[in-house]
Amino acid sequence: MILAGKRILLGVSGSISAYKSAEIIRLLKKQGAEVQVVMTSSAKEFTTPLTLSALSELPVLTRFNDPESGAWNNHVDLGAWADLILIAPASANTLAKLANGYCEDLLSAIFLSAKCPVMVAPAMDHDMFMNELTQRNIDALKAKGCIVIGPEHGSLASGLIGVGRLTEPVDIQNHVVGYLKYSNTLNGVHCLVTAGPTREPIDSVRYISNNSSGKMGVAVAIELIKRGASVDLVCGPGVQVDSHIKKLKVHRIQTAKEMHQACLELFSNAKLIVMAAAVADFTPANPSNIKIKKTQSSTNGMQLELAPTVDILAELGVSRKEEQTLVGFALETNNELENAIDKLKRKNLDVIVLNSLQNEGAGFEYDTNQVTLIGKDEIPHVYPLKNKKEVAIDLIDFIIEKMS
Numbered sequence: 001m002i003l004a005g006k007r008i009l010l011g012v013s014g015s016i017s018a019y020k021s022a023e024i025i026r027l028l029k030k031q032g033a034e035v036q037v038v039m040t041s042s043a044k045e046f047t048t049p050l051t052l053s054a055l056s057e058l059p060v061l062t063r064f065n066d067p068e069s070g071a072w073n074n075h076v077d078l079g080a081w082a083d084l085i086l087i088a089p090a091s092a093n094t095l096a097k098l099a100n101g102y103c104e105d106l107l108s109a110i111f112l113s114a115k116c117p118v119m120v121a122p123a124m125d126h127d128m129f130m131n132e133l134t135q136r137n138i139d140a141l142k143a144k145g146c147i148v149i150g151p152e153h154g155s156l157a158s159g160l161i162g163v164g165r166l167t168e169p170v171d172i173q174n175h176v177v178g179y180l181k182y183s184n185t186l187n188g189v190h191c192l193v194t195a196g197p198t199r200e201p202i203d204s205v206r207y208i209s210n211n212s213s214g215k216m217g218v219a220v221a222i223e224l225i226k227r228g229a230s231v232d233l234v235c236g237p238g239v240q241v242d243s244h245i246k247k248l249k250v251h252r253i254q255t256a257k258e259m260h261q262a263c264l265e266l267f268s269n270a271k272l273i274v275m276a277a278a279v280a281d282f283t284p285a286n287p288s289n290i291k292i293k294k295t296q297s298s299t300n301g302m303q304l305e306l307a308p309t310v311d312i313l314a315e316l317g318v319s320r321k322e323e324q325t326l327v328g329f330a331l332e333t334n335n336e337l338e339n340a341i342d343k344l345k346r347k348n349l350d351v352i353v354l355n356s357l358q359n360e361g362a363g364f365e366y367d368t369n370q371v372t373l374i375g376k377d378e379i380p381h382v383y384p385l386k387n388k389k390e391v392a393i394d395l396i397d398f399i400i401e402k403m404s
Contacts, residue, residue: 001031001032002031002032002177002180002181003028003031003032003033003176003177003180004031004032004033005032006032006033006034006083006084006180007033007034007036007081007082007083007084008028008033008034008035008036008082008083008084008085008086008176009035009036009037009038009078009081009082009084009085009086009110010024010025010028010035010036010037010038010056010086010087010088011037011038011039011040011085011086011087011088011090011094011107011110011111012037012038012039012040012043012047012052012087012088012089013039013040013042013043013087013089013090013091013093013094013107014040014041014042014043014045014046014091014093014094015043015046015089015090015091015123015124015166016046016123016157017046017089017123017157017165017166018043018046018047018089019046019047020088020089020166020169021037021047021052021088021089022047022051022052022055023169024086024088024169024172024173025037025052025055025056026055027169027170027172027173028173028176029055029056029057031173031177033176034058035056035058036056036058036061036078036081036082037049037052037053037056037058037060037061038060038061038062038078038106038107038110039052039060039061039062039107040062040094040105040107041062041105042091042093044062049062061078061106062106063105063106064106064109075106075109075110075112075113076113078110079110079111079112079113079114079115079116080113080115082114082116083116083180084116084117084118084119084176084179084180085110085111085114085116085117085118085119086118086119086120086121086172086176087107087111087118087119087120087121088119088120088121088123088149088166088167088172089121089122089123089166090120090121090122090123091122091123091124092122092124092128092129092131092134094107094108095120095122095134095137095138095141096133096134096137098111098120098137098141098146099136099137099138099140099141100137100140117145117147117179117183118141118145118146118147119146119147119148119149119175119176119179120141120146120147120148120149121148121149121150121151121166121167121172122134122138122148122150122151122164122166123150123151123164123165123166124151124164125156125157125158125160125162125164126156126158126160126161126162126163126164127162128164129151129162129163129164130162130163139244142242142244142245142246143244143246144246145246145247147175147179147226149167149171149172149175150165150166150167150171151163151164151165151166151167152165152166152167152168153165178226178393179226182226182227182393182396182397183226183227183228184227184228185227185228185400186224186227186228186229186272186400187228187229188228189224189228189229189230189271189272190229190230190231190232190269190270190271190272191221191224191229191230191231191232191270191271191272191273191274192231192232192234192263192266192267192269192270192272192273192274193217193220193221193224193231193232193233193234193273193274193275193276194217194233194234194235194259194263194274194275194276194277194279194312195212195214195215195216195217195218195220195221195233195234195235195236195239195241195276195277196212196213196214196217196235196236196237196238196239196277196278197209197210197211197212197214197236197237197238197277197278197280198236198237198253198254198255198256198258198259198277198278198279198280198309199236199237199254199255199280200255200256200280200282200283200284200287200309201255201284201287202284202287202288202292202304203287203288203289203290203291203292204288204289204290204291205291206291206292208280208282208283208284209237209280210278210280210364211364212236212277212278212364213238213239213240213364214235214236214238214239214240214241214276214277215240215366215367215388216276216329216369216388216391216392217233217235217239217274217276217277218233218235218239218240218241219388219389219391219392220274220276220392220395220396221233221241221248222245222248222389222392223389223392223393223395223396224272224274224396225245225246225247225248227396229247229272230247230248230249231247231248231249232249232251232266232269232270233248233249233250233251234251234253234259234262234263234266234277235250235251235252235253235277236253236254236259236277236278237252237254251266255280255283256279256280256283256309256310256312257283257309257310259277259279259312260309260310260312260315263275263312263316267316267319267320268321270324271323271324271325272324272325272327272399272403273316273320273324273325273326273327274327274395274399275312275313275316275326275327275328275329276329276353278331278364279309279312280309281308281309282306282307282308282309283306283307283308283309284304284305284306284307285305285306285307286305311347313326313328313347313349314346314347317347317348317349318348320348325350325351325399325402325403326348326349326350326351327349327350327351327352327353327395327399328343328344328347328349328351328352328353329352329353329355330343330352330353330354330355331355331356331357332354332355332356332357333356333357333358336354336356336358336372337354337372337380340352340354340372340374341374341378344374344376344378350375350376350399350402351373351374351375351395351398351399351402352373352374353371353372353373353395354371354372354373354374354380355369355370355371356370356372366388367387367388368385368386368387368388369385369386369388369391370383370384370385370386371383371391371394371395373394373395373398375398375402376402381398
């Protein structure tokens, strides 16, 4: 019963997927949560208050007051009561009201007075979701600190297939459990995370790089924020990250030199440092500031002189303070364990994350990863192949255990 003692206010708005709110209630109750349902008037056209009341074991609230008894449903008290507000489904209309501060019903009034985290799970037709006004409203909610779950790609009520389908109830439950289980464990902790590749210029249009997507580093940064930390994320080119996330500051760089400079500037203020970026080991020694043209002599090949880049992780390992925790990554193709432990010791790390390119579904560009986590005791902890978001949860759990 992971959610025992947790109080969740479930907002249900007018979407055809409102019927799935019954399953969301059942799953949250099964985990021990107390669930108070608040419905908009249009939500009652898709599912009934009686159904949701029977499942939640509490009266469903739909208005500011009961017209028969005159009882007042105090939106301020409800906003203060909840440990989490979950709005699922969140229709396009409800997202617009929340994002723009409208307060015409009980749910929007509770949202405006809430002191707890808010999650919204959008559900609507593909074109409605992709409309720039809806996207602007979602960005505004993210900027306020709301956690947006989904929507998913799939079959829609319109008969079309696209993005807009409500995230499945079990996945919504997992988001809630993951957040409430670990929320605030890193309150007040400032972190530095690196992600993605670097690009080392050969000339003004060509460069040396690698296939890192930065997905692992971004997943780590988001998981840290879920647990209350603030994060400086230094990321290379091509890394996709939502810059509207509260408590996340994104620093964009191109080269290993730029990443080195950014890390030096941010390192001293961080208690936890996770160096997940795939930084180039070498850079062209004499890059040209104009495009190198093909010439007759180039048919015999071109020699490119490379110079080593600064070993950022090793430098941080030397200058780190005793109270700082430093985590590195090792991507290996042979003698994986031995090489990872050697790197752990040489670079004065607390934890190293070992990836092997020999494992299918792990490494660059995938949404999944398979890792072995090793602390200073040099004992390997092998994890199965998982989604990178789940890998981030395992890693942060492991780090917190070592920090404590």
